[in-house]
Amino acid sequence: MNGLTLENLYFAYDSSALTLENINLAIPAGQFVTLLGSSGCGKSTLLRLLAGLQAPTRGRLAWHGEPISGPSLERGIVFQDYALFPWMSVVDNIAIAIGKARPATPRAARREEAAAYLEKVGLASAIGKYPFELSGGMRQRAAIARALALGSPLLLMDEPFGALDPVNRARLQDLLLEIRESSTPRKTFVFVTHDVDEALYLSERVVILGSSPGRVIADLPVDFPQHHDRRALLTSDAFHALRESVAETLAADTLQRLSSVPAAA
Amino acid sequence: MSEAIAMDDPFRDPAASQASPRIPARRRLVRALESFSIWIALFFVWMLAAEYLPLGDNPLIPSPALTFAALQESLPELWKGTISSFCILIPGFFLASAAGIAFGLAVGASVRLQRIFFPFARVAAPVPPTVYIPYAIAILPTFRLSAIFVVFIGAFWPVFHNTAAGAASLEQRYRDNAAILGLKGFEYHWRVALPATLPHVFSGMGVGLAFSFVLLTVAELFGANAGLGRFVQFYADYADYPRMVAGILYTGLITWLSMSLLEKARHRALFWLR
Numbered sequence: 063m064n065g066l067t068l069e070n071l072y073f074a075y076d077s078s079a080l081t082l083e084n085i086n087l088a089i090p091a092g093q094f095v096t097l098l099g100s101s102g103c104g105k106s107t108l109l110r111l112l113a114g115l116q117a118p119t120r121g122r123l124a125w126h127g128e129p130i131s132g133p134s135l136e137r138g139i140v141f142q143d144y145a146l147f148p149w150m151s152v153v154d155n156i157a158i159a160i161g162k163a164r165p166a167t168p169r170a171a172r173r174e175e176a177a178a179y180l181e182k183v184g185l186a187s188a189i190g191k192y193p194f195e196l197s198g199g200m201r202q203r204a205a206i207a208r209a210l211a212l213g214s215p216l217l218l219m220d221e222p223f224g225a226l227d228p229v230n231r232a233r234l235q236d237l238l239l240e241i242r243e244s245s246t247p248r249k250t251f252v253f254v255t256h257d258v259d260e261a262l263y264l265s266e267r268v269v270i271l272g273s274s275p276g277r278v279i280a281d282l283p284v285d286f287p288q289h290h291d292r293r294a295l296l297t298s299d300a301f302h303a304l305r306e307s308v309a310e311t312l313a314a315d316t317l318q319r320l321s322s323v324p325a326a327a
Numbered sequence: 328m329s330e331a332i333a334m335d336d337p338f339r340d341p342a343a344s345q346a347s348p349r350i351p352a353r354r355r356l357v358r359a360l361e362s363f364s365i366w367i368a369l370f371f372v373w374m375l376a377a378e379y380l381p382l383g384d385n386p387l388i389p390s391p392a393l394t395f396a397a398l399q400e401s402l403p404e405l406w407k408g409t410i411s412s413f414c415i416l417i418p419g420f421f422l423a424s425a426a427g428i429a430f431g432l433a434v435g436a437s438v439r440l441q442r443i444f445f446p447f448a449r450v451a452a453p454v455p456p457t458v459y460i461p462y463a464i465a466i467l468p469t470f471r472l473s474a475i476f477v478v479f480i481g482a483f484w485p486v487f488h489n490t491a492a493g494a495a496s497l498e499q500r501y502r503d504n505a506a507i508l509g510l511k512g513f514e515y516h517w518r519v520a521l522p523a524t525l526p527h528v529f530s531g532m533g534v535g536l537a538f539s540f541v542l543l544t545v546a547e548l549f550g551a552n553a554g555l556g557r558f559v560q561f562y563a564d565y566a567d568y569p570r571m572v573a574g575i576l577y578t579g580l581i582t583w584l585s586m587s588l589l590e591k592a593r594h595r596a597l598f599w600l601r
Contacts, residue, residue, distance in 0.1 A: 110503075113503075113507065114506075115503055115506060115507075132506075133506045133507050133509065134509075135508075135509060138507070139503075139507055141500065141503070145504065146504075147501070147504065147518075147519065147522070148599040148600075149522040149523075149525075149599045150518075158508065158510075158518065159508055162508045162509050162510070192598075192599055193599075194599055194601070212508075
């Protein structure tokens with residue numbers, strides 16, 4: 063099948079507790095999916111499984127029908143706060159990714175190409191700088207540039223804008239949508255967040271994970287007429303209705319978890 | 328970010344960066360004096376002791392004036408001694424650092440190598456390298472080679488231990504990042520593990536260098552015909568205390584300069600941590 067397939071997926075860090083329980087999802091190529099859930103529900107773990115950084119305890123995980131058995135340049139990932147090596151300049155961070163993705167590219171051309179990706183994300187001024195010289199928003203832009211430079215058709219994003227202020231967050235969300243619109247064929251996105259607005263604004267589909275253990279409790283299509291027009295969307299009734307129902311689902315899960323804590327202890 | 332501003336001058340004294348223009352000149356002077364206060368106090372104690380302690384004709388405590396005269400006179404000999412000592416220290420210390428870093432990175436990255444190496448290291452590392460000196464002199468063809476060997480052994484363990492510990496506790500995010508990019512083998516060690524472990528490497532090298540000086544001067548007591556430790560021992564044998572004290576002061580200065588040089592290298596290599 064074309065896209066991501068997750069079948070009867072289980073994961074446990076140790077034998078005492080399940081982190082993920084029986085996850086079944088089919089994500090067609092080109093779809094933008096967000097995984098939404100409260101902190102600790104296992105959504106980041108699920109993303110690590112998709113990246114191949116961790117192997118599932120049980121179940122099947124495949125991309126385009128090929129089982130996922132380890133990290134691959136097919137699947138780029140952007141973490142919340144640390145996608146770059148602090149001892150390399152921003153352009154070198156991206157050049158090293160290009161070197162791995164397309165080893166035939168000569169060294170000088172790698173840096174040129176890296177600079178072009180940085181320009182694409184609005185970071186032309188930061189090319190020779192080091193990550194510690196950049197603001198959080200600029201670092202995330204650079205991280206996105208690196209993921210793009212890898213040329214991965216599937217992009218995994220683990221709360222990439224979680225540490226940003228609202229203005230930067232909105233700008234980067236729009237940058238992401240621009241990238242998505244301009245890529246051919248369309249890239250597939252699996253985007254982890256706990257921000258309901260972000261999920262609804264960005265994605266075509268929201269998968270809500272319940273906690274302890276993490277499992278799919280809702281799988282909703284997001285189909286607004288004015289999708290990606292921020293102002294129109296935020297003031298539309300359809301948006302608010304969906305937002306309300308998503309928030310209620312999340313709240314119910316949180317309440318259930320809280321009430322089950324004393325019983326477990 | 329204030330750290331970014333401090334980047335302009337990586338060699339600035341940490342004490343100097345506190346002296347912002349808003350602090351009045353008098354307080355700055357007091358602060359500067361504070362950091363020299365123990366030196367000043369010791370100097371006065373030395374001066375008074377040399378002057379007033381009844382020590383006979385060949386005083387064990389030569390006066391500062393006598394000592395500095397002896398220092399000036401001995402400078403050519405001390406300089407030769409420095410070169411001789413550094414011909415032992417530099418190869419010993421740098422070979423130990425290179426080996427310690429290479430082995431440390433390899434062992435730190437592999438649980439299997441840890442199982443093989445650590446039981447041996449736990450026993451071998453604490454053995455004081457000074458006990459090898461007589462045997463090394465007996466086995467190796469020249470004194471210099473045996474001294475290099477002893478310095479090597481002494482500096483190797485701290486560098487190895489720190490590097491291995493650092494590489495073993497490499498942050499998950501760097502591992503993840505390297506795994507995503509498919510960095511493996513030499514490329515992984517060179518571009519990820521080594522830079523990430525550098526803070527540990529430098530603390531190991533700092534301990535290793537200080538220990539190298541200890542071992543160097545001790546080794547020189549055994550059989551050298553030149554060198555810093557040899558200089559002090561030689562004039563002590565002849566009860567020439569002004570020269571002996573001058574030798575101690577000079578050795579202290581050289582040690583301090585060497586440590587400062589390493590500190591500067593550390594500061595420059597770890598620019599991304601500030």
